[in-house]
Amino acid sequence: MVWYNDKRTLSKQTGENMLIREFCAENFTDIPRVVAAGVERIELCDNLAQGGTTPSYGVIKETADYLRDRKTTFATMIRPRGGDFVYHSIDVRIMETDILKAVEAGTNELVFGALTPDNNLDIDVLETLMVASQGLPVTFHMAFDAIPHHLQHSSLDTLVELGFDKILMHGDTLDKPINTTHIADLVNYASGRIQILAGGGVVAETAQEISKLTGSQYVHGTKIIA
Structure with missing residues (x-):
């Protein structure tokens, strides 16, 4: 079997695209199950009712220990609270500390984002936060969807310049179907x-089709x- 590489997701032997499924996990509970089912990536967070916040140090470390000798990799959400993505000095200090502790606990990657009041x-x-990340791959989370569509190309350019590795997006507000055309x-x-x-x-049943429609290997x- 040819396992994926997060930086280059093409099979070196076949040249074929590989679907990379990222399971959004609220704490540790479902991780053994989805790993046994073959999931490629995990986004680890807490409090999904608020869109996901930073999990505890213990949860991050237990996840890192569990996945250490397995092929599944994981990224840790860094978000100090629910609500908007406009962060002030105390929020930022909390996020810096949480990043440092997540790195210490053994996370493979990080997930965070930050916007201005006018959604830039x-x-x-x-x-x-990128300095605190110590070179780990970072995903900018779904706060990206709040950026006006006509500014998203330039925002993507900026994230590339800042060193972000990935962007998670729905393509529209979450009360609407995923906007595969925009993605x-x-x-x-x-x-x-x-x-x-x-x-x-x-979901599992639509992942392959959405991958084809968007041109992205990541879902x-x-x-x-399942």
Whole structure:
């Protein structure tokens, strides 16, 4: 079997695209089950009712220990609270500390985002958090969907410049179906400079089709694997 590589998701032997499913896990409970079912990636968080917040140090460490000798990798959500993505100095200090503790606990990757009150990227906060990330791959989470569509190309360029590895997006507000056309436009524009994860309402039965429609090998959800 040829296992994927997060930086390059093409099979070196066959050249074929591989579907990479990211399971959104609320704490540790479902991780043994989805790993046994063959899931490729996990996004670890807490409090999904609020869209996901930072899990505890203990949960991160237990997950890292469990996955250490397995093929599944995991990213840890860094979000200090529910609500909006406009962060002030105390929020940022909390996020810096949580990043450092997540790295210490053994996370493979990180997930975070920050916006200004007018829904543009908060460059100052993002630069601060990227320094704390110590070079680990970072995904900008679904806060990206709040950025006006006409600004998303330039925002993607900025995230590439900042060193982000991936963007998680739904392509629209979560009360609407996943906007595969819009995501496909971003995938095409990114041209491999940054990976796009399609998420929000993606389930095991639709993952392959959404991957085809968007042109992204990455799909994300709480029901991404049966």
